[in-house]
Structures are given as C-alpha cells and as structure tokens.
Amino acid sequence: MKTTETPAPLPAESGSGIPVTKVDLPTGKRPKGREKEGNVLNVFSHGILVIWAVMVVLPLLWAVMTSFKDDGSIFGSPWSLPDKLHFDNWSRAWTQANMSDYFLNTVLVVGGSLVGTLVLGSMAAYVLARFDFPGNRFIYYLFVGGMSFPIMLALVPLFYVVNNMGLLNSIHGLILVYIAYSLPFTVFFLTAFFRTLPTSVAEAAFVDGASHSRTFFQIMVPMAKPGLISVGIFNFLGQWNQYMLPTVLNTDPDKHVLTQGLVQLAVSQGYKGDWSGLFAGLVMAMLPVLAAYVVFQRQVVQGLTAGALK
C-alpha cells in the first residue's frame, strides 16, 4: 500500500471520535517548551544521521584515495592525500595481478548462472503457482526450505558430489552450483509473483490453441518482467559477491572469481608487498557494483527488499 492511495478510513469509534482530516498543524500554536525540546532533538538526531553517513562513505573514499598512493605512503601516513595520482597501480593490478582474469571469470560465472537461475526458477515457479498436481506443496516447501538452511553444512558432501562429476575447478560447474543455490529464493519470490498475474490472459491464449510452454514463454514471461527484473538484480548482487561457494569448489588460481582472487592476493601480498596494487584491485572490484547501484538505485532497492516484505 502506498501513502498516495486513499488510506482506509479510520473507524469513527476509534480514538477520541474527532474526525481526522489532513490538517497542517500550524507550528506557531505549539507550546514553547515543546518546540525547544524538538529543536534539541532535531540537532541530536540529525547529527547521528550525518555521523553514520560519514562512517559509511569515509572507508570507501579512503580506499579510493589509497589506491592512488605508493606503497611507502600507504603505511607511513594512511590519511594523507597521495603526492601524485599513481595510475600505474591500476594498470599493474589489471595486468600483473590478474585482475582482468578474475573479472572475466566473474562475468562468465555470473552471466551464466543469472540466465540459468531466471529461466529455471521461473519455469519451476510458474508450474508451482499455476498447476494443481499431487506433490505440489511438497516440492514448493522443499525449494523454500533451502532458504533457511546453513549452506556450510552441505558444502562438505557437495565438494565430493561436484568432484565425482568432474566439475571441480570449472566455470560451468560453478554455474550449475550457483543456480542450484539461487533457486530457493527465486522460486519463492516468483511463485508469489505468478500468483498475482491474471489467469484470464493465459486461458485465452490456451483456448486460441497455444501450447502450455508457448503460453509460458510468449505470454507469461513478458507479463512477469517486473518480477524477473527484481529477482534478477537480487541474484546478480548475490552471485557477483559470492565468496563461500568458490572458496570451496574452485581452488584453481586460474579460475578464481573476483572476491577470492582479491583475498588470495591480499594473503600473498604479505610476501610480495604490492599493497598499492591490491588497493587498486579492491577499488576496481567495488566500482562496478557501486556505479550500477547509483544508476539503478530504485530497482536495486526494490529487488532486494521485495522478497523480505512479502
């Protein structure tokens, strides 16, 4: 419900019985003491809001700034501005520290699993939302139950399942596992979404002779676009930022994704000492998602919060 919609009328017997209409309270009529207290509170609460905003932004700005400094001043004076902009940090990270490879691996893995998650998730959700068959509820709860289980418990046997299939340390193996672990939320979200779509359109298409699968791909999927975008963004962020699954299933350095590549780099930097390059890599991995967030802010927020609000 949005506030712009007509709010449900308050039952007259509730409260004091005074008809409540939109009243702009004239501030001047407030008792003086109240107003003063309000101002102190205002300063106080504004201050806290500002402090938290600074606490959020400062570490990020600090990382960007540090990525342009040389190793000496990173440790000597962490808060000073760079003496000059060391762009070589960035190029060194991109080429020598393998950031370009990690980037490519991440794009491949996330691209593949995102498409797979959306296709398979929407197929399962459509069937579960629209068709009555024995076991429907059981399969639905089997999927949804996966949301609350600790992944770590399954990881040990999963390692051997993936290993036995010869999929360890491979991009496509990682894609399949990502899809499997993204299905619980995707099915949960999209099942609810498909239920809200009108049945009449699908029925009309079916009467016109379209098969079930044709009805799904040509009628239902286009109608479900807003839901697919929301859940797609949710999965994109989750899969782009995934750390636990690749750490366990993908130990070949050539196949590393961004997050594990960076952590690996940070560990080995203890011996090599190219901290400025590492910071450049960190910022490089941060910027695309931050930029995407700023541009698609509304959709990202809707995508991430829609599920929890249902």
Add this chain to the structure above:
Amino acid sequence: MQHGKYRFVVGFLALPLGLYALFVVWPFVQSIYYSFTDWTGLSPEFKMVGLDNYRRMLDDDIFWKSLQHSLMFALVLPVVTIGLALFFAFMINVGGRGRKGGPVVSGVRGSSFYKIVYFFPQVLSIAIVSLLFAFAYNPDSGAINSFLRGIGLDGVQPLWLGDPDLALWCVMAVLVWSTVGFFVVLFSAGMASIPADLYEAALLDGAGRAATFFRVTLPLLWDTVQSGWVYMGILALGAESFAVVQIMTTGPGGPDYSTTVMVLYVYQKAFRDGQAAYATTIGVALLVVTLAFAAVVMRLGRRERLEY
C-alpha cells in the same frame, strides 16, 4: 487447461528440481549420514561409528567457543543492527516535524540522500568489505589507529583484531556496518505504507516522537521487524560470518580462537584438517542452532496481527 498438463509439469520441473536435488538436497541428507561415520574426506573408505563424533564434539573446547561466538553473532548482531536501522528509518521517514506548509508527517531533510548512501555497503561483497576493514584495523599503519594518533590520542592504540578481547567485537562491527543500510531501506518501505492519518491522530493527541514510535510505528511494523530479525540471524550464523571471520582474522580464528564461529570451524575441520565426518557433525549442530533460533524468534515475536 487439462490437455497435456502432466507432461508439461514434469517437463518444466525436471531440470530445476533435478539440479536442486543433486546440489542442495542430496548433500544435506548425506552430511547428516556422514556425521555418524569416521570419514576423513580424503579416502573413499569409512565405517559407521555411531555417536562417536557427537561425543567428541561435546568434549571439544573449541567447539564450545565457536558455539558461544555464533550465539553472540545471532543475538547481539540483530539487536544492534535492527535497533540502529529502526532509529534511522524512523528519523528518515517520520522524524521531520514542524516544517511550515509541509505535510504533517515527513522525513528529515535530505532523507532520500541518506537512504541512498546508507545502502552502499549492502551492494559490496562481504569479502571486499572484510579486506578493507582488515587494513583499517591494522594496529601499526591502519587507518583507525593513525586517525587516533592524528587527533592526539597517542596512548590509545588498540591491537584491534590482534587483541583476543576486542577481535570478536571488531568483526561484528563490520557486519553491522555492512547490513544496517539494508534494514533502513526495508523498514522505510514498511513505514511508507503506514497511513498518514494514524500519525496525524497521534500528533493531535499530543504524542511526542518516542511515543509515536513505540505506540504507532513499531506495532504496525512488527511483522517486517520479525522477518528481518530471522533473516539477519541466519546470515550472521552462516555465510556472512564465514567471510568476515575467515578473511579478517588469521590462522585458527583470531588470537586464541577468539573469533572462531561455527561455520569457520566446519570449514577448517573439513578442508584443512581432513576430518570431513567431524565437520559435518558440527554442521548438524549449526543446523540445529539455526532452526532453534528461527523458531524462538517466531514464537517470542508472535503478536496479534494488526490490520490497517
């Protein structure tokens, strides 16, 4: 709509369900079975040992430490995070008052800016956030200690992650930092759907900010707070805490196991020490803790559902 229905249902469900069963459900079932064996994970041979692993777990000091830390994560983190988020969301959506000519109920100035900025950490990988803060916490050359030096607090130079008493709090602070924004936005969406005339009525009756929050906003938002609570708890017990602890604290989990959490312990037993069966036993304990947590929160939080 009946023609070819079952063929279609089977055709559409086969692939997603198969993938899910193979990579998610089957490993879960297996791990419970493995917890009754002496499987090392390195060789295919193992035999049943009954409850030996469970007995060993009860005698394992590090297990109890990790359980304690995980419980801290599940109890303290949601309280702090959701508390902060409720305060911010209330200020952002309802806190602005007495502006002339404006609507009675509105957020403070710049509220949309706050909402955007607070959400930043949420889109970043927890692995990257952990790396960043590991640098900031560095006792000699990290940003935090050199900031303290800079404002004249030379005497205050904690070891942060190197101090067994501080390390766990440092790690938890990072998780608070990275998740508050999500809940601010979540609660803001919930608050936006509360009808404005309820606030107007409260205002006419002379309710201050605190009263408005506890009598109007919180009860109407309760469902959202509760599901957020469960969500945060599951995160704090699982994937998120693994990344922060594994990346930020070195070796066995901070000095003297001071930050070891259950997920990290499962990982180390399975993939570092070659004790796969024992690892799954701890994993089962983690599952029990997670389910118990969710059940307790849902039970304690049950209230009469308010319609509006």
